[in-house]
Amino acid sequence: PTGVCDGRSRSLNSIPSGLTSAVKSLDLSSNEITYVSNSDLRRCVNLRTLRLGANEIHTVEEDSFFSLRSLEYLDLSYNRLSYFSSSWFRSLSALKFLNLLGNLYKTLGERSLFSHLPNLRILKVGNSNSFTEIQEKDFAGLTLLEKLEINVPNLQTYAPKSLKSVQNISHLILHLKQPVLLLEIFVDTLSSLEHLELRDTDLNTFHFSEVSINETNTSIKKFTFRNVQITDESFPEVVKMFNYVSGGLEVEFDDCTYDGVGDFRTLTLETIKHVGDLETLTIRKLHIPQFFLFHDLSNIYSLTGKVKRITIENSKVFLVPCLLSQHLKSLEYLDLSENLMSEETLKNSACEHAWPLLKTLVLRQNRLKSLEKTGEILLTLKNLTNLDISKNNFHSMPETCQWPGKMKYLNLSSTRIQSLTRCIPQTLEILDISNNDLDSFSLILPKLKELYISRNKLKTLPDASFLPVLLVMRISRNIINTFSKEQLDSFQKLKTLEAGGNSFICSCDFLSFTQGQQALAQVLIDWPEEYLCDSPSPVRGQRVQDTRLSPSECH
Incomplete structure (x- = not known):
């Protein structure tokens, strides 16, 4: 593109000479540049993006960026800068993004670096x-930040x-090894922060002192913990932070270690009553070394009544106890992907009166084997409309199945099924059966609007009369060798078709149809x-659009 200069990984040891006002984006990351001089970028007055990350820069002259008044994105990360000068940033009033991570400095200097950057929205330091x-x-000098990342382990x-x-920080990311000063930072950001994310922190010794907080006007809504260690003793202390949330609470644990057995008997419900405001809980890759001793957590079931969305991925979940499912009265979305759920344990989890408002259930990549049993077990979920059971090994499909009456979306992709039967519910509006072993499609689905059937072994497009209201079909990577204008026209409502990656025979009829239809490109x-x-064979590998056959081949 015009004005874009890509000089990544070219073993450059200095900024190339001759750069002019025509350059709008300059990427010199991953080189061996050591020095930025006043004259290097002087003529780049229209530069918007400057990437100098992952070099060996130890010196930047005072006025190096002086003429870059249009600059919006500056990356100086992972260099060898031991100090920063406020004069570098003095004329960068348009700057929105600044990354200073991974340099050699001990502090951010003696003067405020960012007071001349009124438009800065994303800042990374440490x-x-x-x-x-x-x-x-x-x-x-900073008033409004969308993201502030501070790497200060x-x-x-x-x-x-x-x-x-x-005054306003949408998202604060803190890399902290120990939580010693966490409370001070938490207190200072309570009225300005919406989302606090802690990374690589050992919270085993964390103690929450309420004394230091007299802030009543808070804006915090979300907590994220990534690669954080927690114990039975420190968990209640962490939960006390949730007491300062305004409105519905969202909590995320990603790749964390829980070094305990879930023994919360010492926990008074009064201390953690604000867990009752939890609306969204996400847990990915939770490590519990003493998993086999873990308690059933029944003493905190009563606090789960407002939760609307739960995701627990890749965390060895094999059961949600029936009693807990019954307490989750507001739950609308449940994702248990990459776990150990089987039909036997699902039956206990989806017991009578379980998850009464549940609309979406994701059980991707678990231990399910029988479509018939799975459908029957889920009949208790009267409001279920979306079901994802992809990446389970079903292999075969029974002739008929029972499903919840409101089902509209079903994902059976990557389940090794070889043929389709009337087991597929008639109520569906969206069906994903991609990446299987299907060689035909002959189901009548009167309400189906979207069909995803890529990566199978189909030889032709499905019969349009089976799918009267179809709007979207993705049927790429099959073994279809042709389709005609009549076939496409028979799908009266079709707006989108993805049929590439098939084995097309470029006959004269096929070429004349595809090349002669201007409107085809819109579908x-x-x-x-x-x-x-x-x-x-003479035209194998050529684009259909560009292929020409001689008159003798066509007549």
């Missing part, structure tokens, strides 16, 4: 070794009110790139 101190003036000093000056979303001739 490093994993030498950066140990946050000073009161570090973030002065070895934080030793946090000057009170350092983050209080930023075929992957045209022309994915439509290649498989035969005749």
Whole structure:
């Protein structure tokens, strides 16, 4: 594209000369540049994006960026800068994104670096070794940030009110090894922060002191914990932070370790009553070393009544106890992907009166084997409309099945099924059966609007009379060798067709139809790139759009 200069990974040891005002985006990341001089970028007055990450830069002259008044994106991460000068940023009033991660500095300097950056929305600072101190003036002048990432695992000093000056922070990411100063930062950001994310923190010794908090006007709504360690003792302390949430609470645990057995008998419901405001809970890859001793958590079931969305992925879940399912009275969305659920345990989980408002259930990649049993078990879920049971090994499909009466979406992709039967519910509006071993499609589905059937062994398009209201069909990567104008026209409502990656025979009829229809490109979303001739052999590999046969071959 015009104005884009890509100089990544070229072993450059300096910024190339001769750059002009025509350059709008300059990427010199992953080189060996050591020095930025006042004259290197002087003529780049229209530069919007400058990427200098992953170099060896140790020196930037004072006025190096002075002429870059249109600059919106600056990446100086992972270099060898041991200090920053506020003069570098003085004229960058249009700057929205600034990444200073992974350099050699111990502090952000003696003067406020960011006071001339009124439009800055994303800021990343810190490093994993030498950066140990946050000073009161570090973030002065910043009022509104969408994301602030501070990598300060070895934080030793946090000057009170350092983050209080930023009036609004949508998302704060803190890399902290120990939680010693976490409470001070939490207090300072309570009225400005919406989403707090902690990374790589050992919370085993965390203690929450309510004394230091007298903030009543809070805006925090979401907590994320990534690669964090928690114990039975520290869990109640972490939960106390949730008491300061405004409105519905969202909590996410990603790749965390719970070093305990879920023994919350010492927990008074009063201390953690605000868990009752939890609306969205996401847990991915939770490690519980003492999994076999884990309690059933029944003493906190009573706090789960407001939860609307739960995702627990890849965490060895084999059962949701019936009593817990019955307490989840507001639950609308449940995702238990990549776990150990089987028909036997699902029967207990989806017991009578379980999840009464549940609309979406995702059981992708579990231990389900029988479609018939799965459908029957889920009949208790009267409001279920969306079911994803992809990546389970069903192999075969019985002649008939029972399903909840409101089902509209069913995902059976990657389930090794070889043929379709009337087991598929008639109520469906969306069906995904991609990546299976199907060689035909002859089901009548009167309400189906979207059909995903890519990566199978179909030789022709389905019969349009079976699918009278179909709007979208994705049937790429099958073994279809042709389709005609009459076939396409018979799908009266079809708006989108993806049929590339098939083995097309480029006959004269097929070429004349595909090349002669201008409107075809509006329906075929992957045209022309994915439509290649498989035969005749002289044109194999050519795009259908570009292929020409001689008159003698056509007559």
